Amino acid sequence: MTNKILNLFDPILIFSxxxxxxxxxxxxxxxxxxxxxxxxQRILYFHVPIAWGAMLGIFVVSGSSIMYLWxxxxxxxxxxxxxxxxxxxFGGLMLLTGMIWARPVWSVWWTxxxxxxxxxxxxxxxxxxxxxxxxxxxxxxxxxxxxxxxxIGAVDTPxxxxxxxxxAQAHPPIITGPVADSDSALGSDLGTxxxxxxxxxxxxxxxxxxxxxxxxxxxxxxxxxKRASSASVMTGAG
Amino acid sequence: MKGSLAVIWAIGRKDLLLEIRNKDVVVAVAGxxxxxxxxxxxxxxxxxANAKLVGPGVLWAGIAFAGVTGLNRAFALEVEGGTLEAxxxxxxxxxxxxxxxxxxxFLFIAVAQIIVIPVFAVLFNLVxxxxxxxxxxxxxxxxFSAVGTLFAAMxxxxxxxxxxxxxxxxxxVVPLLMAAIESTSQVVNGRSWSDMSEWLQLAIxxxxxxxxxxxxxxxxxxxx
Numbered sequence: 344m345t346n347k348i349l350n351l352f353d354p355i356l357i358f359s360x361x362x363x364x365x366x367x368x369x370x371x372x373x374x375x376x377x378x379x380x381x382x383x384q385r386i387l388y389f390h391v392p393i394a395w396g397a398m399l400g401i402f403v404v405s406g407s408s409i410m411y412l413w414x415x416x417x418x419x420x421x422x423x424x425x426x427x428x429x430x431x432x433f434g435g436l437m438l439l440t441g442m443i444w445a446r447p448v449w450s451v452w453w454t455x456x457x458x459x460x461x462x463x464x465x466x467x468x469x470x471x472x473x474x475x476x477x478x479x480x481x482x483x484x485x486x487x488x489x490x491x492x493x494x495i496g497a498v499d500t501p502x503x504x505x506x507x508x509x510x511a512q513a514h515p516p517i518i519t520g521p522v523a524d525s526d527s528a529l530g531s532d533l534g535t536x537x538x539x540x541x542x543x544x545x546x547x548x549x550x551x552x553x554x555x556x557x558x559x560x561x562x563x564x565x566x567x568x569k570r571a572s573s574a575s576v577m578t579g580a581g
Numbered sequence: 582m583k584g585s586l587a588v589i590w591a592i593g594r595k596d597l598l599l600e601i602r603n604k605d606v607v608v609a610v611a612g613x614x615x616x617x618x619x620x621x622x623x624x625x626x627x628x629x630a631n632a633k634l635v636g637p638g639v640l641w642a643g644i645a646f647a648g649v650t651g652l653n654r655a656f657a658l659e660v661e662g663g664t665l666e667a668x669x670x671x672x673x674x675x676x677x678x679x680x681x682x683x684x685x686x687f688l689f690i691a692v693a694q695i696i697v698i699p700v701f702a703v704l705f706n707l708v709x710x711x712x713x714x715x716x717x718x719x720x721x722x723x724x725f726s727a728v729g730t731l732f733a734a735m736x737x738x739x740x741x742x743x744x745x746x747x748x749x750x751x752x753x754v755v756p757l758l759m760a761a762i763e764s765t766s767q768v769v770n771g772r773s774w775s776d777m778s779e780w781l782q783l784a785i786x787x788x789x790x791x792x793x794x795x796x797x798x799x800x801x802x803x804x805x
Binding site: 412464467468470471474475478479484487488490491492494495496498499502503505506507509510513 | 728731735738739740741745748749751752753755756759760763779780783786787790791794798801802804
């Protein structure tokens with residue numbers, strides 16, 4: 344593995360790009376237009392894989408936060424922050440694509456549906472995670488405290504989902520458009536396109552996290568080098 | 582066990598004594614929450630129907646926002662006075678420090694509610710003096726102080742702690758807020774325990790989960 348951060352010949356990048364091409368072809372040309380929702384339904388072919396990527400991000404952040412608190416190894420912290428950043432970008436795109444799809448299909452941009460509420464709150468928790476890291480001076484303490492937020496987010500997730508579900512029962516979501524429960528009309532075609540697109544986005548996710556991880560590593564190395572050189576200057580002068 | 586309780590009470594009592602002398606936190610929390618209530622009575626054209634609809638939400642949003650300002654003070658004094666180091670030097674387990682500080686925060690927010698909830702009942706013309714309301718209020722306050730004490734100990738080390746604490750605290754307590762709001766609206770609509778049992782169970786689950794996990798994680802904050 345080369346140390347270069349932007350490696351255009353990275354096999355993961357090449358594979359992801361090739362598969363993304365196939366996915367784009369399938370989404371816009373190969374897949375038939377859904378009869379109830381029309382062309383808008385094609386947004387789901389992006390929305391679902393991006394949402395999957397956002398979920399993957401949360402899993403990796405919680406997992407590596409737990410590993411960091413347990414092992415205290417730098418690599419787990421780097422993995423956590425890398426996947427938090429990529430996960431928040433995927434999460435933002437997930438919310439956006441979801442809203443663009445919902446407006447014509449459900450006739451509202453946003454509603455109190457359980458999955459939507461959960462996704463939005465989790466998005467805010469992970470934005471807070473990144474903001475906390477940005478405010479805090481670098482060092483082992485920042486890594487420990489950030490890992491705590493990662494674990495709290497993981498513990499909160501099922502509680503949020505349960506509450507949002509209960510809440511949606513009390514306040515039925517407003518969905519009045521050409522309702523979306525006829526997804527099955529596309530049958531196996533839908534599944535195939537979604538599968539290809541999800542694999543493509545998963546590899547993109549892995550590539551982005553890996554790049555961010557390497558940048559993080561370089562940043563840490565740089566801090567270390569600066570500290571070492573300033574220490575040697577000091578001893579040289581003394 | 583008895584020794585642990587004594588330690589928790591000693592830390593809680595220290596905060597309580599400070600609070601009785603300067604009344605900083607309770608006045609700030611109650612004042613802030615009352616102002617939220619007053620602003621909403623102006624912002625919304627209140628009548629008997631929509632008071633029941635929006636009242637519970639306004640009450641708990643106000644207490645949550647006000648609670649953040651109170652929690653911000655919890656560790657600020659310890660850091661400013663350099664007494665956090667003294668607490669850490671004490672030969673006691675770190676989770677007892679957590680429980681002691683959480684006990685203090687619980688009492689402050691609870692006392693603030695004793696002032697805020699009656700005023701809410703007056704301003705919104707709602708009947709809230711029922712045992713159900715006491716249970717809701719206690720469960721929510723336990724959850725707020727369980728999560729809030731952990732995050733306050735973290736946010737106090739950041740330069741922008743007034744910004745950081747609400748950003749961390751509010752999204753995490755959303756399920757608890759939903760439980761408080763939904764069961765309070767059952768109360769103001771004259772329903773009783775069985776109609777809100779699911780929400781109360783959720784609040785209990787939230788409290789238990791976050792007391793255990795926060796006490797466990799707290800040692801990682803004080804580790805140096």
